[in-house]
Amino acid sequence: MNARYPVIIIGAGPAGLAAARALFDAGVKNVLLLEREAEAGGVPRHCRHPTFGIQTFYRPMNGDRWAARIRQRIEHHYEIRTNTTVVSLNPGGVLEISSDRGLETLYAERIIIATGVRETPRHARLVSGLRPQGVLTAGALQQFIYLRKLKPGNCPVIVGSELVSFSAIWTLRNAGIRAVALIDENLRPTAFKLSTLYARLMGVEVHLGAHITRINGTERVESIAFRDAAGQERVMACDSLIFTGRFTGEYTLIRTSHLLHEADSGRPIFDQYGCCSDPAYYAVGNMTHPADMGDQCYQEGLRIGRFVAESLRAEASTSFQVPVILHEVFKIAAPNVVRCDTGSQASLTLNVRVNRYHHGEIRVMDRQKILYRKRHRCLPERRILLRGIDISALTADSQLTITI
Amino acid sequence: MAPLNENVDVVVIGGGVVGCALFRRFTLMGARTLLLEKGGDILSGASKANSAILHTGFDAPTGSLELQCMQAGYREYLAVHQQMNLPLLKTGAMVVAWDQAQLEALPGIVQQAHDNGVSDVALISTQELYQREPNLAAGALGGVVIPGEYVIDPWSAPLAYVTQAVMHGGAWQFNCEVREVQAEENGWLLTTSKGRVRTRLVINCAGNHGDLIDGMWRTPEYEIRPRKGQFLVYDKACATQINAIILPVPTPTTKGVLLCRTIFGNVILGPTAEEQQDRNRADVDETVMRELIEKGRRMLPTLTNYPVTATYAGLRPATEKKEYRIYDYPENNWISVGGIRSTGLTAALGIAAHVETLYRNRFTQRFPLHPPAELRWPQMPMLSDYQPRDYTCPGNGGIVCHCELVTRRELEAAFDSAVPPECIGGLRRRTRVMMGRCNGFFCSNHVADIIGDRLDNTLVVGKVK
Numbered sequence: 085m086n087a088r089y090p091v092i093i094i095g096a097g098p099a100g101l102a103a104a105r106a107l108f109d110a111g112v113k114n115v116l117l118l119e120r121e122a123e124a125g126g127v128p129r130h131c132r133h134p135t136f137g138i139q140t141f142y143r144p145m146n147g148d149r150w151a152a153r154i155r156q157r158i159e160h161h162y163e164i165r166t167n168t169t170v171v172s173l174n175p176g177g178v179l180e181i182s183s184d185r186g187l188e189t190l191y192a193e194r195i196i197i198a199t200g201v202r203e204t205p206r207h208a209r210l211v212s213g214l215r216p217q218g219v220l221t222a223g224a225l226q227q228f229i230y231l232r233k234l235k236p237g238n239c240p241v242i243v244g245s246e247l248v249s250f251s252a253i254w255t256l257r258n259a260g261i262r263a264v265a266l267i268d269e270n271l272r273p274t275a276f277k278l279s280t281l282y283a284r285l286m287g288v289e290v291h292l293g294a295h296i297t298r299i300n301g302t303e304r305v306e307s308i309a310f311r312d313a314a315g316q317e318r319v320m321a322c323d324s325l326i327f328t329g330r331f332t333g334e335y336t337l338i339r340t341s342h343l344l345h346e347a348d349s350g351r352p353i354f355d356q357y358g359c360c361s362d363p364a365y366y367a368v369g370n371m372t373h374p375a376d377m378g379d380q381c382y383q384e385g386l387r388i389g390r391f392v393a394e395s396l397r398a399e400a401s402t403s404f405q406v407p408v409i410l411h412e413v414f415k416i417a418a419p420n421v422v423r424c425d426t427g428s429q430a431s432l433t434l435n436v437r438v439n440r441y442h443h444g445e446i447r448v449m450d451r452q453k454i455l456y457r458k459r460h461r462c463l464p465e466r467r468i469l470l471r472g473i474d475i476s477a478l479t480a481d482s483q484l485t486i487t488i
Numbered sequence: 489m490a491p492l493n494e495n496v497d498v499v500v501i502g503g504g505v506v507g508c509a510l511f512r513r514f515t516l517m518g519a520r521t522l523l524l525e526k527g528g529d530i531l532s533g534a535s536k537a538n539s540a541i542l543h544t545g546f547d548a549p550t551g552s553l554e555l556q557c558m559q560a561g562y563r564e565y566l567a568v569h570q571q572m573n574l575p576l577l578k579t580g581a582m583v584v585a586w587d588q589a590q591l592e593a594l595p596g597i598v599q600q601a602h603d604n605g606v607s608d609v610a611l612i613s614t615q616e617l618y619q620r621e622p623n624l625a626a627g628a629l630g631g632v633v634i635p636g637e638y639v640i641d642p643w644s645a646p647l648a649y650v651t652q653a654v655m656h657g658g659a660w661q662f663n664c665e666v667r668e669v670q671a672e673e674n675g676w677l678l679t680t681s682k683g684r685v686r687t688r689l690v691i692n693c694a695g696n697h698g699d700l701i702d703g704m705w706r707t708p709e710y711e712i713r714p715r716k717g718q719f720l721v722y723d724k725a726c727a728t729q730i731n732a733i734i735l736p737v738p739t740p741t742t743k744g745v746l747l748c749r750t751i752f753g754n755v756i757l758g759p760t761a762e763e764q765q766d767r768n769r770a771d772v773d774e775t776v777m778r779e780l781i782e783k784g785r786r787m788l789p790t791l792t793n794y795p796v797t798a799t800y801a802g803l804r805p806a807t808e809k810k811e812y813r814i815y816d817y818p819e820n821n822w823i824s825v826g827g828i829r830s831t832g833l834t835a836a837l838g839i840a841a842h843v844e845t846l847y848r849n850r851f852t853q854r855f856p857l858h859p860p861a862e863l864r865w866p867q868m869p870m871l872s873d874y875q876p877r878d879y880t881c882p883g884n885g886g887i888v889c890h891c892e893l894v895t896r897r898e899l900e901a902a903f904d905s906a907v908p909p910e911c912i913g914g915l916r917r918r919t920r921v922m923m924g925r926c927n928g929f930f931c932s933n934h935v936a937d938i939i940g941d942r943l944d945n946t947l948v949v950g951k952v953k
Contacts, residue, residue, distance in 0.1 A: 120887065120890055120930075121930075167886040167887075168886075169879075169886075169887045169890055169893070171879070171893070182879040182880065182884075182887055182893070183886055183887075184882070184883065184884060184885055184886050185882050186879075186880055186881050186882035186883075186884065187879075187880045202926045202929045202930070203929060205926060205927030205928070205929060206927055207721075207796055207797060207798045207799045207927055208795050208796050208797070208925070208927075210772075210774050210777045210778065210796065210799060211772075211774065212771060212772055212773045212774045212775075213771055213772065214769065214770070214771055215772075215799075215800065217912060217945065217946070217947055219927075220927075220928060220932060221926075221927070221928075221929045223929045223930075224928055224929050224930075224932050224933065227930075227932075227933040228932070228933050228936065228947075228948060229952055231933055232933045232936065232937060233951055233952040234933065234936055234937075234947075234948040234950075234951060234952065235948055235949050235950045235951065235952055236947065236948050236949070237949055238949055238950075259952040260952070260953060297774075298771065302768070303945045304945065323949065332795075336725075336891070336925070339723075339725035340724070340725055347790070347793045348792075348793045350725065
């Protein structure tokens, strides 16, 4: 096997497949995709709701159909090695991978990291109680039901009120299971206000502003105790508990690598071209901004794939980087540094997340100079795009601040 | 009730670490043995949750049975671990003083260590302390180093003891609860949830239920008062932040909260020490865990940069006294091994040696001893993050659990092993599957598929129609 490639892509989900497609269209030969699951396509494979495809194929599609379509655009052109896990990233584009063959080392001029996201599970949320079977995430639920036709429970309670929480109700319904209740800490649903109406129409109790105080059950979940919005202690019988959302990037490889990253989250430092601190490495997709829609990741993957193809052709020009600094209302910005060089685009889009609800002006400043100002209505866990930021006048001394 | 169809020399009640070590010891002495465990695998009770440290005994009460057993256990583990392919991580430990009163207590700690024969324990300067642990919070005043403290695998070690016993003819039953004991002329008739068994000698290692088992035929000489300890497991990336086991200066009531790397590459923070009545229920509590994090942060400020991978709580079988409660009743063919609190993992092999001595001194003639001519040694699966693992070897079937890098071959091997697990918890402890940061987001469906109908209580409740 040839262990040297011009480009290796880690993760064959929407962003990784899109980057591959862009490289193919740019004429790059012999790109390798590495996928740890048995099949390429990523999370949409087990999302059977029609929220995919509008931007890519101009019509709504279920996730599995959409994943199959974007996979087909690659699999005849490039090798996708499935059941293959990257275990370490090393300087200059050297990867260590594990598969049934054992450990191997691969080399590439460019490596695109598209490892996606996962949900924050029970333990990381420090939930009180015992540790019985039947506590899972929405992602695990989808895989049990759609990929295995297995039921993880008969009367589950869903924790969270993000879009994925309501998708979990849908997933359960497709398996003939009715959720007992949906419960969330926030007083207003994170998804959108009408979403709770959908839950109620599906026969699911909704408890907002509620805090889980105990998980009961030794072998399997038997009930949960929670304090409702009025401060009442309540107990609800259930046989499973599905923690949904609070997506976090899959940064495991980055945290243990030489790549610069944010100390508190593990998110890589990367610029608007996706380029990391080691110019052999690029980051793309939901890993850099959890959790956008599949189509959005696909579009971004195409864009980053084109940049990577260009970077293979052109010598890196002299450039400087400008850091992006956040006011406390903001949680993340993608990218988190901006690269400026001759020939670079003068207009920048920043993808940001807030820590809490904010309705009002957002400004992007280069020290005292306002580069962007616009009113936004921001909810946590939602994508907010600050488009058309003029970066043509940035200098090596600049620093971009996102503020309200 | 179907008979267990056993007629043995020794029944060991309880498959915790102490029960496993005694089962091994008496089997290797030549007894026909049977291990009875109420849970679906060994280590279902107190032994499943501890801090996984192999202690030198530097701070144990001088002259105590506990110290004697710890030091004998420590020596025997070091002597046998390579033959069983059990890992060992030499981290050393460091007691850190954060205020003047604690600083003044340090010379006493060194003195006690030396009295206990741990002669390499020494005071270090603040400068050396920060050289060794550069990420520690500012403000430490001094420290004591204990170079001989190690981190081990708390689950594969006892499993190795059991496996070696089984290789030499020991029998075992899981999901088997002892319900009644009846004295007979030459031993005992035990009634269990799986039938009856006749034995010449009973060794009670029932941990948090030890006094209840003794109470089936006599007034027990100790009373279990469970003490709960909550722990947090941090993501593996955090392991770069400390080198040694970081211990606080102990108080009269508790050894306090420690920070420690695990053999699996994580960092643990804990335990708490909470008295409670319930012998089974080990809740974690959000408020307590947040307090624990705050304590950890005061020792290691970067700790809060890392996500929590797992939370757990264990119940230590404490009694109304501090010491080990080991009693032998030669007239009654019974030995009771109780009150083995947090030092049980270290002391287990030493406790087994101590009980052998008790037997040889006072119980001879109960059953003939024909030790095996040649000892065989089990090769345990290597789960240490600091040693080559199965995922690095060809033919592993691919990685199933990505957080813990568990292969399909490792999962299959657990079921094909000499002593297969009979519950999910056992499978997790033996392979580390679903123990990682995603709590099963990616792998639980694969694991459910591999388990199939091999276990009764599994991850799923049925099929989608």
